[in-house]
Amino acid sequence: MYKCPGCGSEILIYKSKKGFSLICLNCRTGGEIETESEEKAYLQFLQEYKNGNFIPESQKDIKKELEASNITLNELPEALRKIYLIKGISVVKYRLFREENLEEGKRPEELELHPKLRNYLSHNGIERLYKFQELALNYVSEGKDILIEAPTGSGKTEAFTLPVVDNILNMNKRGVHALFLYPTKALTRDQADKFMALEKATGIKFRVFDGDTSQEEREKIFRDRPEVILTNPDLLHYHLTMPWSRFRHMIRNIQFLVIDEVHSYTGAFGTHLHFLIKRLKRFTGLQIIGSSATIGNPEEFSTMLFSSPVKVIRVSVGRKGRLHFAMLYPGERSNISASVEALRILQMYSYKTLAFSNTHRNAEFLLRAARKGGLNVDLHRAGLSLKKRQGVERRFKAGKIGAVVATPTLELGIDIGSVNAVVSNLVDFTRLLQRLGRAGRKGQESIALLFLNNNDPISSYFKNHPEDYFTELRPCYIEPKNEVIGAFQLLSASFDKPLREDEFPELFGVRKKLLGERKLIRKGKYIIPSQEAGKEIRESGIRGMGKRVFIKFKGRVIGERGLPMALRELHQGAVYFHSGEAYRSSMLHLSSGESYAEVEKLHEEIKTEALHYSVPEVLEVIERKQAFGMELNYAKLKITDVVRGYVEKEFYSDKKLKEVDLSDKLSFSFSTYGFFFRAPEPEIEGSEEEKVAGSFHALEHVLIEGSNTLLGGGSDEIGGISLGTTGMIFIYDASPGGNGLSRLLYSRFEKAVLRSRSILEECACQRDDGCPRCTYSYHCGNNNKPLLKAGALSSLEKIASGRRTWAGEIKLDKGYV
Structure with a gap:
């Protein structure tokens, strides 16, 4: 039996007018060879395939795209060619993301920068800033609030850090002048390492202050105050509500608020940040600098989030290495089955892969299926312990894990080493760009796969209209009228310092309700919180407002879910997945106090x-x-x-x-x-x-x-x-x-x-x-x-x-x- 050089399936050979025709019964690779025997026809066919002349139907559009970039089909990574031949999937769209250079700006000596900053740039071999970094310097010097919208790895961190450091150097005044906010503690600490060289060159100190900062480290910070504090919104909220907090006293006169990963502050979390910024502005006049991945409504969203006019600096290019992207449709198999087979091929060719799922449930499903298939994978998602997540990051970085199945926790810029392949569920193009930015950051060639679903309307639409996908820039959204969050934030603001009648006018109805419930109390011309309000603030946080339901296994809490989703996932009899293990809920207890579900190990599939x-x-x-x-x-x-x-x-x-x-x-x-x-x-x-x-x-x-x-x-x-x-x-x-x-x-x-x-x-x-x-x-x-x-x-x-x-x-x- 003759075998296809691409997929290994049977090749059918039959006599034709000019010689012999050959066709693969699986991938449809084939052509006609002018020769006198089957054996010679097959050998010549193998050579023609190697030269890229005979290709499967699914690869003909790819060949055209490659030819436009002066690349042959044989230059396509072999792993990707194997993935194209997975039985039951079709290639909807191939696109080559080329290496792109950012527009250059002026030399450091041509800019009005502090000498220490110019020396730092020169010492690090930076002959020119990028144009968008130069614009950031100019707009910040003019006192404008800005949003820097640029791809991952393009130099956003330098764009918001340089103007802040330049201003602090020119002030020549001790104390905390800037607050850098990151959405997670892991990202905060990961980014802190990047500022060490800048600190050494300029004398401007950068220090992390978050929930993992030891008491000894905190005392050092209070004694020798840094110019820049790196933290997260949760810690800022907590300390603002405590009048005796030394941290609050330390930051009360800051001039700059830098918000990294602005695109992650969408929905309830973003609504909390919107009010948190307003609360911070009650203490000090702020200039806000935001940094974001590409989104569909940067000016509208940042203006709403910051509660001020915003100048947007947009950067659309900036890849360091070329990336091969394929949109795949698993028409005859499940999305999970197709993803596992792709992961198997990528591991076979030693690719270090991030496989993104959109929900923790789907991530658990993919992990379970991949492990059953014998793949070397682990899981990284919210809800797992910090120790577990950090362990996964270390082992992946060290090459002990071939792939990590992740929810959006790894979309942000945490350093997990060299990644050269990304597999993703269907997300909008904006979010996909963020995920693609994790691959090829050191300039190496990389692969990205977007798996459509074989059973949902939007996947069917993009299967028929793939070009439309690349126009789907994700808009970000918050709801400032959210009365649940508004009530929580208004109570928090009253703990920050007494409220005046003219503050937070958009929450007038909420304030009236809280006064009626005696959670807020009038005292002269001010409004202050009651003792009951203090309990409510301490029992809640700013990561959403749904009541939490704890998940307990043998009396130990292994996770949590918010209402109303917990009703659907933890009702009696529900199967719940955690770290690749299956559990069955034996009881769901809901109360005004602690709510919890008791679960048992499940060994059925x-x-x-x-x-x-x-x-x-x-x-x-x-x-x-x-x-x-x-x-x-x-x-x-x-x-x-x-x-x-x-x-x-x-x-x-x-x-x-x-x-x-x-x-x-x-x-x-x-x-x-x-x-x-x-x-x-x-x-x-x-x-x-x-x-x-x-x-x-x-x-x-x-x-x-x-x-x-x-x-x-x-x-x-x-x-x-x-x-x-x-x-x-x-x-x-x-x-x-x-x-x-x-x-x-x-x-x-x-x-x-x-x-x-x-x-x-x-x-x-x-x-x-x-x-x-x-x-x-x-x-x-x-x-x-x-x-x-x-x-x-x-x-x-x-x-x-x-x-x-x-x-x-x-x-x-x-x-x-």
């Missing part, structure tokens, strides 16, 4: 999905607008989430094993923000209630799932409800108090409608209810029933054509999520 529904209540309509001809209402809502049971499935095949009803339903209510509308009734055969309800249910699904990248990959943090046959559809922030996502979709609704219509039109499935590529949702609490694809498409066509509808009276028909 199964998983569970919650069956749930939600009930909406409109508390206040804030804004209305027309989209095409339909009225959209943005409002404050109350959502009651109810878990009624769960579905048990085989882990690898997804085969449904059984459906279980909970003896006692679990429920959780929270206030949030969202929008609602009445969709036009579809034109369908028959008028059975289930068909009409299924049409609106499918419409709600495709609007949310199909808009995932419009929302910066945040569809997991957004909820939807369709109210039976009424046509009423609610789309809302799925976190207490709101996170800003539904507002984002509200503003982009027209684009979401057109994309959703394309997804339904282009899906080739013939099922009435559609399929995972068009109408199904993994987040559906009703087991994806009822759904009607044709009805959803009909309603979307009416919306896009300008059919006018109004919400009118809301009747609480049966809700589908």
Whole structure:
């Protein structure tokens, strides 16, 4: 049997007019050879393949892309060519990211820099600054708040550090002048090492002060105050609320606030930072310098986050080595199975790989499957202990681990050594660029793989429109109107120092409520906190506001989840994954005090999905607008989430094993923000209630799932409800108090409608209810029933054509999520 030189499958050889034709039965590599025998035809075929003349169908577009860059197919990394031949996947798009040089600016001696800074640059061989670094110096010297938006590894750190150090040197005054904020302690300490040479050359001291700083180190900092403190928002919040804090006293006159990784402050965490900046400004006048990866709305977002006008400096290039990128579609196998096979090939060729998953659950699934396949991998995600995460970082850096499965914890700039391959789940292009920035940072050639899902609407859309993917720049979002976070921050501000009547006017209603609850008390012309408020502040933090549920195994806490998500993942009977191990929840205890779930080890290869529904209540309509001809209402809502049971499935095949009803339903209510509308009734055969309800249910699904990248990959943090046959559809922030996502979709609704219509039109499935590529949702609490694809498409066509509808009276028909 003749074997294919590419995939190793059987080659079919048959007589043709000119000689012999050869075709691989798997990858379709083939061609015609003019010769007199099969043996000679095969040998010549092997040579032609080696020369890059005979290639699989899937690689023809790649060849064109390479030729445009003067690269032959044979120069493509062999590991990547092997990955292209994995059975059951197709190459949707190949793109070569070339090495790019940044625009150069002036020489240090041509700039008005302090002599110590010029000597430092000269000593380190920096003959010219980059143009964007020069702009940062100029804008900061003019007193402007700025945001530096640039790719990973392009010199952002130098861009925000040089102007701060130059100003401090020119002040010639002791004390803390600048605060550098990082989103995590790990990143803070990783970045601190980069400032040692600068400190030695200029005398400007940089010190880390965070929760891991020993008391001895703290005393040294208090005695010999550094000019720059590196910390995180959590520690800043904690010490601001304590009037006796020496740290608070030390930073009360800072001139500069530097916020690194601004793009990570999105949703609830970003909303907390928005208020934290306002609280800090009560003590001192601040100039703010932000640094961010590429995002879709830099000026709008940074202006909202900083509460001040911002000058944006944008840099779009800056790769140090070329990167081969492939978008892959696992049409005949699961995303996890395809990812594991790609990891196997990358390990075979000794690539050091980061494999990103978007959620901790998916990361656990991938880790479990990779280990079962005998791969040398480990896990890095939030929720694991600091000791565990640092151990993974050290072993990967030392080459003892071939790959790390990670959630977004490793998207940030932590030094984990040389990475030359990245594998990613589907995320928006902005977030992908951040992940790609982890590979090839030392100039080495690297590989990046983006796996679409074989069963979701947005993957189906990009399979048919791959070029659209590269236009999906992620917008960042916060919700300053979040009353849950607003109340917490207002109480915190009252501990910082007594509130004046004219402060935080946007939280007037929240303040009134807190005064009524006696959490805030009037004292003369000021407002101060009560003792009860102190307890509330100490029991909560700024990483979201959902109540925490602790996960206990044999009495020991192994993790935690926030409400309302904990209801769906930790109800009795739920399977929960932690560090590659499976656990079954035996009990979920919810109370006003400590809430926890007790779990037991599970040795079966199964998983569970919650069956749930939600009930909406409109508390206040804030804004209305027309989209095409339909009225959209943005409002404050109350959502009651109810878990009624769960579905048990085989882990690898997804085969449904059984459906279980909970003896006692679990429920959780929270206030949030969202929008609602009445969709036009579809034109369908028959008028059975289930068909009409299924049409609106499918419409709600495709609007949310199909808009995932419009929302910066945040569809997991957004909820939807369709109210039976009424046509009423609610789309809302799925976190207490709101996170800003539904507002984002509200503003982009027209684009979401057109994309959703394309997804339904282009899906080739013939099922009435559609399929995972068009109408199904993994987040559906009703087991994806009822759904009607044709009805959803009909309603979307009416919306896009300008059919006018109004919400009118809301009747609480049966809700589908």
